[in-house]
Amino acid sequence: MAIEDIIVSDGSTLPIPEEALSLISHSAEQTQEWGQVLAPLLEQGDILCLVGELGTGKTCFAQGVGQGLGVSLPITSPTFIRVREYEESSISLPFYHIDLYRVAGEGEARGWGLEEYLYGEGVCAIEWAERIRALLPPSCLWIYFQHGQKPEIRHISWWAEKGRGQRLLAQFREGVLG
Numbered sequence: 001m002a003i004e005d006i007i008v009s010d011g012s013t014l015p016i017p018e019e020a021l022s023l024i025s026h027s028a029e030q031t032q033e034w035g036q037v038l039a040p041l042l043e044q045g046d047i048l049c050l051v052g053e054l055g056t057g058k059t060c061f062a063q064g065v066g067q068g069l070g071v072s073l074p075i076t077s078p079t080f081i082r083v084r085e086y087e088e089s090s091i092s093l094p095f096y097h098i099d100l101y102r103v104a105g106e107g108e109a110r111g112w113g114l115e116e117y118l119y120g121e122g123v124c125a126i127e128w129a130e131r132i133r134a135l136l137p138p139s140c141l142w143i144y145f146q147h148g149q150k151p152e153i154r155h156i157s158w159w160a161e162k163g164r165g166q167r168l169l170a171q172f173r174e175g176v177l178g
Contacts, residue, residue: 020159031057035064041171042123049129052145057154062097062125069095094122100131139163
């Protein structure tokens, strides 16, 4: 049973289940820090589905994940190029930062080879992932970012439907909440 249904960018709804982990970030630095906490827990094939309006912290979080994996290059939004690949020799896993803001839907995403990243050698952080929900495996970790009452505050909800995503969420919860 969902505690909230999110109206997402394509007009459909995305339910947040009751067991979701809800956190409040008080700064961009804290949002990045949570990405850095998650990074060492990630394994080949993990997919992070980042959902939320513009300016809610999706890219900030992805920067933290990349930093936690050892990416030394600046991590910027791939909005106009769709994917930024970070495959430096110094990082623990290849990191694919994907932005679907300008993608019309699943057909377009398939057309430029998205599935090669989803089932590839690395970790994917996908902004606007709700646009390709049907292409995603059920083991993804979903992270929903919302604006808070103050400009620096973000409400972030985390959930997973099955398998690896649920185990990853449990490990992250333990790392953040103890």
